[in-house]
Amino acid sequence: MLLALFIIMGFYAACDIALTQQVTSSVFTLPLLLAVPFLIAHVLVRAFAPYADPILLPAAALLTGLGVVFIRRLDLVNDPFDEIDRPDLATAAGRADVPLFSGQGIRQYWYVVIAIVLFALVLGLLKDHRILSRYAYTLGLAGLVLVGLPAVLPASISMVNGSKLWIRIGGFSIQPSEFAKLLLLSFFAYYLVRKREVLSLEGKKIFGMVFPRGRDLVPVLVVWGASILILVFERDLGTSLMFFGMFVAMLYVATERTSWFVIGIGLFAGAAVLAHSLFSNLQLRVKIWTDPWPYIDEESFQLVRGLFGMGTGGLFGSGPGQGQPERVPYASSDFIITGFGEEIGLVGLTAMLLVYMMLIGRGIKAGLMVRDAFGKLLAVGASFTMGLQVFVIVGGVTKLIPLTGLTTPFLSYGGSSLLANWLVVALLIRISDTARRPPAAGVPIPGGGTGPAKPDRLDHAPTEVIKL
Structure with missing residues (x-):
């Protein structure tokens, strides 16, 4: 955690000095303000989940802190009270007179404080993640x-x-x-644990893969239909993909059948093609993806500016505070990845993605280690969904896939995404603590067996233990 805070402070100090040409009071003030909730979170983990994976919290804190200081870095260039989406394209110098407690940066900081409060509530009140399974249908409906x-x-x-x-x-x-993704995660995990045996039954074998029976496709078709409704009425491919991908991934983990994965991809691909033929906004996004230049003045402006920014950054970047990410609309939210890419380059951006990989990988590892099936699916589903969000947004801003409306977890400006992802971290820490905690003596272990026997008296223990 101290290493994460040191990196945050160093990045912000470099940005502040490069933009204002002087050392202002906020160089240390903002990082120290960030250190308070993160260190409190560390103490809470030590108190309520002492056996949890020690990587989860610092990784989330590092990404969150970098997001806050980068948004503040944008405040030093843009007018903090100017809410227009497309800032002046003229090169703007940093201003030392921007008050610390103004602009989007400080608002994002208060979102961090609220997120840590919710994080503390989850760790303090949710002593066992399996409690969520008792309210699975209520959570699913909500x-x-x-x-x-x-x-x-x-x-x-x-x-x-x-x-x-x-x-x-x-x-x-x-x-x-x-x-909603947190609530549906709990419901999907409970449902798939209950129906795992039925969904694992063998059906017809096609091209070396065993496909399920027709009547066992009903749950997948129901979730697919719900995703289609999201796509039709809310006109957002990213959210639809997130929910359907989350369910298919959990279904694959629950049944260990590749055929479910193939079926899921086929269903979603068919729905995407159908939606593309029906909705003009999706057609426009695909056109921008294939060729953004005809739309450079309006719809594809931010995408092209983001690509130019990352291209300018090159391998090692222009340096913290020395780029012009403010030229990209939504630089603090949808396109924050391109801003980082311009200033820390391909090497720095790769390092940031590796932090995401550590966070997601450790979450999946917690799911593999925990002894109950509900916890396994919950941890793997939450980790996969976070990874899917990162892939979709990074793929969108780099023109690998069509751009969607998902946010970058922990980095992007906005309270909803930040609060939800910190709730995910709290859940992963709780599951990780359960997975890594040594079983108490004589206590039944979920899945069979008991913990190690405990001697009634100390003098029954071996001599070496007494000496130790």
Whole structure:
């Protein structure tokens, strides 16, 4: 954790000095403010989950802290009270007179504080992750309501950039799908544990793979249908892909059958082709993906600017605070990856993706180590969903795949994504603690057996133990 905080402080100090040409008070103030909630989180983990994987929390803190200081770095160039999406393209010098407690950077910091409070509540109240299985159907229903709510609301308070994903009332906005994924994760894990044997039954063998029986396809078709409804009514391919991909991945882990994975890809590909033929906004996104230049003045402006920024950064980047990421609209949210790519280069961006890989890999490892099937599916599903989000957004801004409306976990500006992902981290830490905790003496282990026998008296122990 101290290493993560040192990296955050070093990056922000370099940005601040490069932009303002002086050492301002915020060089140390903002990193120290960030250190407070992260160190509190560390103490909470030591108190409530002492056996948890020690990599999970520092990795999430490093990514979150870098996101906050980069957003603050943008505040030093852009007017912190200017809410337009497309800043002036003229080269702007950094300003030392921007108050620390203004702009998007400090708002993101308060989101971090709220996220750590929720993180603490989960660790303190959720002593055993299996408690969630008791409320699986209630959580699933609540998740469906959250996902579908923006679709039934007027476009004036729910639509942004052609996708109905938000609830915006006054100055308050929330993206319900970020929280819905946690609720649906719990339901999917419980359902697949209960139905695993049925879904694993053999059917016909085609091209060397055993496909399920026709009647066993019903759960997949139901979730596929729900994803299609999201695609139709909310017009967002990213959210639809996230939920369907999450379910198919958990189904594959539960049954260990490759055929489910093939079926899932086929169903979603067919739905995407159908939606492309029906909706003009999806057609436009595909056109921008294949050839952005005809739309350079409007729709593909931010994508092309982001690509130019990363190209300018090259292998090692222009240096913290020495690039011009503010030229890209949504540089603090959808295109924050391109901003980092411009200033820390391919090497730095690869290192950042490796931090994501560590976080996701350790989450999957916690799922593989835990002894109960519900925890396995919950941890693997949560980790896979986080990885899928990273792939979709990084693939979108680098023009590997069409750009969607998903956010970059931990880095992007916004409260909904940050709070939801810190809840995921809390859940992974709880599962990891359960997986790594030595079983108590004589206590039954889920899956069979008991913990090691404990002597009634110390003098029954071997002489070497008494000497130690």
